[in-house]
Amino acid sequence: MTEVSVAKEDVAATGELVVLKSVNKHFGALHVLQDIDLTIARGEVVVVIGPSGSGKSTLCRTINRLETIDTGSITIDGKPLPQEGKELARLRADVGMVFQSFNLFAHKTVLENVMLGQIKVRKADKKQAEEKARALLDRVGVATQADKYPAQLSGGQQQRVAIARALAMDPKVMLFDEPTSALDPEMINEVLEVMQQLARDGMTMIVVTHEMGFARSAANRVVFMADGRIVEEAAPDQFFSNPRSDRAKDFLSKILHH
Amino acid sequence: MFDFLEGYDVLGAFWMTVKLTALSAVGSLIWGTLLAAMRVSPVPLMRGFGTAYVNIVRNIPLTVIIVFASLGLADIFGVTMGAADNFDVQGFRLAVLGFVVYTASFVCEAIRSGINTVPLGQAEAARAIGLNFSQTLRLIVLPQAFRSVIGPLANVLIALTKNTTVAAAIGVAEAAALMKTMIENEAQTLAIGAVFALGFVVLTLPTGLLLGWLAKRLAVKR
Numbered sequence: 001m002t003e004v005s006v007a008k009e010d011v012a013a014t015g016e017l018v019v020l021k022s023v024n025k026h027f028g029a030l031h032v033l034q035d036i037d038l039t040i041a042r043g044e045v046v047v048v049i050g051p052s053g054s055g056k057s058t059l060c061r062t063i064n065r066l067e068t069i070d071t072g073s074i075t076i077d078g079k080p081l082p083q084e085g086k087e088l089a090r091l092r093a094d095v096g097m098v099f100q101s102f103n104l105f106a107h108k109t110v111l112e113n114v115m116l117g118q119i120k121v122r123k124a125d126k127k128q129a130e131e132k133a134r135a136l137l138d139r140v141g142v143a144t145q146a147d148k149y150p151a152q153l154s155g156g157q158q159q160r161v162a163i164a165r166a167l168a169m170d171p172k173v174m175l176f177d178e179p180t181s182a183l184d185p186e187m188i189n190e191v192l193e194v195m196q197q198l199a200r201d202g203m204t205m206i207v208v209t210h211e212m213g214f215a216r217s218a219a220n221r222v223v224f225m226a227d228g229r230i231v232e233e234a235a236p237d238q239f240f241s242n243p244r245s246d247r248a249k250d251f252l253s254k255i256l257h258h
Numbered sequence: 259m260f261d262f263l264e265g266y267d268v269l270g271a272f273w274m275t276v277k278l279t280a281l282s283a284v285g286s287l288i289w290g291t292l293l294a295a296m297r298v299s300p301v302p303l304m305r306g307f308g309t310a311y312v313n314i315v316r317n318i319p320l321t322v323i324i325v326f327a328s329l330g331l332a333d334i335f336g337v338t339m340g341a342a343d344n345f346d347v348q349g350f351r352l353a354v355l356g357f358v359v360y361t362a363s364f365v366c367e368a369i370r371s372g373i374n375t376v377p378l379g380q381a382e383a384a385r386a387i388g389l390n391f392s393q394t395l396r397l398i399v400l401p402q403a404f405r406s407v408i409g410p411l412a413n414v415l416i417a418l419t420k421n422t423t424v425a426a427a428i429g430v431a432e433a434a435a436l437m438k439t440m441i442e443n444e445a446q447t448l449a450i451g452a453v454f455a456l457g458f459v460v461l462t463l464p465t466g467l468l469l470g471w472l473a474k475r476l477a478v479k480r
Contacts, residue, residue, distance in 0.1 A: 064386060066382055066385065066386065084300070085390075086390065089385070089388045089389065089390045090388065091388075092385060092386055092387070092388045093387060093388025094388075095386075096386075097383075097386040097387075099379060099382070099383065099386075101377075101379050102379075103377075103379035103380060103382060103383035104383070105380060105383065105384070105398055106380065106402060106478045106479065106480055107401050107402050107405065107478050116387070116397065117387035117388060117389070120389060120393055120397065121387060121388040121389060149479060151479035151480055152479075162383075165383075165387065166386075166387070169387055169388065
């Protein structure tokens with residue numbers, strides 16, 4: 001992965017796309033998100049890392065309201081996140097999401113998975129939807145699997161289909177919630193390569209991951225979370241070579257030294 | 259040897275059983291699915307209604323429901339199901355209504371358990387691409403839920419087939435009603451019993467086998 005380097009300087013920050021302001025959330029007594037302030041610019045690739053239980057997945061899921069927040073505000077492209085209902089559904093269509101466990105629709109073929117949202121949400125006609133779906137499947141390298149069911153695919157293939165499914169909605173921003181954590185080691189790269197390509201194409205991405213290589217090579221910014229707080233935010237080079245906080249130093253020393 | 263069958267329309271009676279079963283099955287599948295949708299809906303009022311309905315209806319004996327449909331609905335409240343002057347048709351329709359009301363509560367619970375077998379991530383992924391609650395339920399959750407409960411639904415259907423004998427209590431001329439008449443008129447009680455028992459097995463056994471085969475064929479692989 002190291003030879004793939006993204007031209008980070010070329011990414012022009014053309015305004016704020018996702019803005020979180022003093023977001024708080026509790027799971028019962030557990031304060032999972034504590035005063036989170038985070039701004040993501042259009043075209044920016046932000047990688048969120050941190051120990052498990054630090055709230056990074058929850059943070060990711062609040063951005064399309066799969067998790068509700070207690071206080072604070074989240075705006076996407078200038079609009080505050082709507083309550084449940086039609087408005088929320090419309091917003092979710094603009095925010096692509098890729099899950100740790102793929103979550104492909106198990107009773108539909110790969111092609112149908114990628115077509116469904118286009119037809120039912122974007123009201124595209126069937127022929128256009130199929131063309132676009134096939135093009136996207138080709139782009140993520142699983143065009144030959146179009147007529148199979150998800151269970152017949154490897155994990156890496158399933159996750160690439162999931163990325164194609166999200167891309168089919170022409171999202172403004174893509175959320176990745178530990179996209180490679182459920183994969184066998186030899187399949188991680190094929191998914192990361194697709195994500196690298198997306199980053200190069202200028203997609204705005206928020207990526208929760210444990211893949212430090214991806215963070216180094218594709219991120220514009222690394223956000224380090226621990227115990228529900230954003231502890232440190234920095235450019236990847238700076239973060240990995242010279243972390244400021246003790247918590248980040250401790251975390252990096254545990255994962256980078258073997 | 260089977261001359262005791264002469265003069266009786268056994269096939270006609272079983273045909274009535276089949277008609278009762280088929281109509282009630284379709285009705286209770288639809289109503290039961292709606293009830294299940296209510297029980298998982300985000301609207302508290304609907305959830306409350308679904309839960310109350312199921313818990314009340316499935317605990318009332320079927321005979322009470324069927325007899326009430328005839329004596330209560332029809333005689334007291336004048337619900338004649340569009341057949342006020344034809345007692346046979348009215349009885350048949352009221353019986354179907356009663357079976358649908360009763361069986362739907364079991365269908366609802368079977369489907370609800372099926373919904374619980376669909377991983378939460380399926381609904382999350384559906385919502386994440388912008389599907390609303392009803393689309394998520396109709397396009398993603400229910401199709402998978404149905405496939406996982408074909409077996410339990412087959413049980414409900416078999417129970418329904420046999421339950422239709424209760425319609426004899428309000429004078430619907432189905433198999434059990436004819437059996438009662440024949441036992442009163444003929445000497446071969448055992449043989450008559452055997453014929454009707456066999457008749458029901460002939461109806462229900464293929465149902466179970468066919469749906470069992472379907473359940474395997476349509477199972478969602480994960």
